[in-house]
Amino acid sequence: MSTPDLGLPMTVPAPGLPERVRIHEVGPRDGLQNEASTVPTEVKAEFIHRLADAGLTTVEATSFVHPKWVPQLADAEELFPRVRDLEGVRLPVLVPNSRGLERALALGAHRVAVFASATESFAKANLNRTVEESLAVFEPVVTRARDEGAHVRGYVSMCFGDPWEGAVPLHQVVHVCKALLEMGCDELSLxxxxxxxxxxxVLGLLSALNEAGVPTDVVGVHFHDTYGQALANTLAALQHGVTTVDASAGGLGGCPYAKSATGNLATEDLVWMLQGLGIDTGVDLGRLVATSEWMAGRLxxxxxxxxLRALSHKEQ
Incomplete structure (x- = not known):
């Protein structure tokens, strides 16, 4: 009797789900940003190339934040030219302010992201400003980026809970999301x-956004797996019609300004679920697993x- 091939899940589509999902890979930026030891630039560049080779079409490359705040990403000017010519791959970069945007544009970045907060406590901790002050800083950044033909993503952090404030009222999140869209952001990441x-x-927030005039097709989701809920929350978002999901290869990352934040949703775990549901991602799971194993070795x-652990164990 032959041994069954358990390398991929059985595909059993579920009703009411999208046919395709775009994975917004955040490993090279969000995943590595708070690593204690410096990851060499050449390793970061190879990581991005390997992710692209695995079929990921959106790979967030780096951040043009001041090196004092995120030392791990101090090599943005050196890294981005090594990857910017990857064919068919979107390479968004985070820009915290006008200076960061100018640095990114000078290197030919065509997709940028700003990082807002839905809560006052996190805005103070992460941005050293109130929510409204931070939005005022972002407005000229978004306007300038759009004038230059760049695509702009608006991250909204603490959409569901805040370590200092507890549960976050839906209307607070809706307010920040609407403000970002009104200033010109092309998409949002919750x-x-x-x-x-x-x-x-998750469904409650997405419905509240729709009721406020925010269409689902401009919304992506970014879940952390602190309580093991990331995949369940992703499935709920897919059922609502969301088709963009953030994930980090190997589950790397967290948030340096929120100590209770554990790792991002692992891209491998997301791809396994989506493949089982018959949802197209364009990602080769085997190559992705190999890439994350390679990066884990470097770290x-x-x-x-x-x-990744399950598939790696089967190969031993």
Missing amino acids: GDTIGVATPGH GRPSPSRT
Whole structure:
């Protein structure tokens, strides 16, 4: 009797789900940003190339934040030219202010992101400003980026819970999301920064956004797996019609300004679920797993991705 091939999940589509999902890979930026030891620029560049080779069409490359605040990403000017010519791959970069935007544009970046907060406490901790002050800083950044023909993503952190303030009222999140869209952002990413969301909460926020005039097709989701809810929350978002999901290869990353934030949703775990549902991502799971194993080796520790661990164990 032959041994069954358990390398890929059985495909059983579920009703009411999108045919295709775009994975917004954040490993090279969000995943590496708070690593204690400096990752060499050439390793970061190879990481991005390997992710692209695995079929990921959106790979967030780096951040043009001041090196004092995120030392790990101080090599943005050196890194971005090494990857910017990858064919068919979107390479968004984070820009915290006008200076960061000018640095990114000078290197030929065509996709940028700003990083807002839905709560006052996190805005103070991460941006050293109030929510309204931070939005005022972003407005000329978004305007300038759009004038230069760049695509702009608006991250909204602490959409579901805040370590200082607790549960976040839906109307606060809706306010920040609408402000970002009104100033010209092309898309939004709803961040569950400390991983406290549950599926009903996700559906409630998405419905509240729709009721306020924010269409689902400009919304992406960014879940952390602190309480093991990231995939359940993702499925709820897909059922609502969301087709953009943030994830980090190998489950790398968290948030340096929110100590209770554990790792991002692992891209391998997301791809396994989507493949089982018959949803197209364009990602080769085997190549992705190999890439995350390679990166884990460079970081000197195992990946928290359950899918990666399961598939790696089968090969031993």
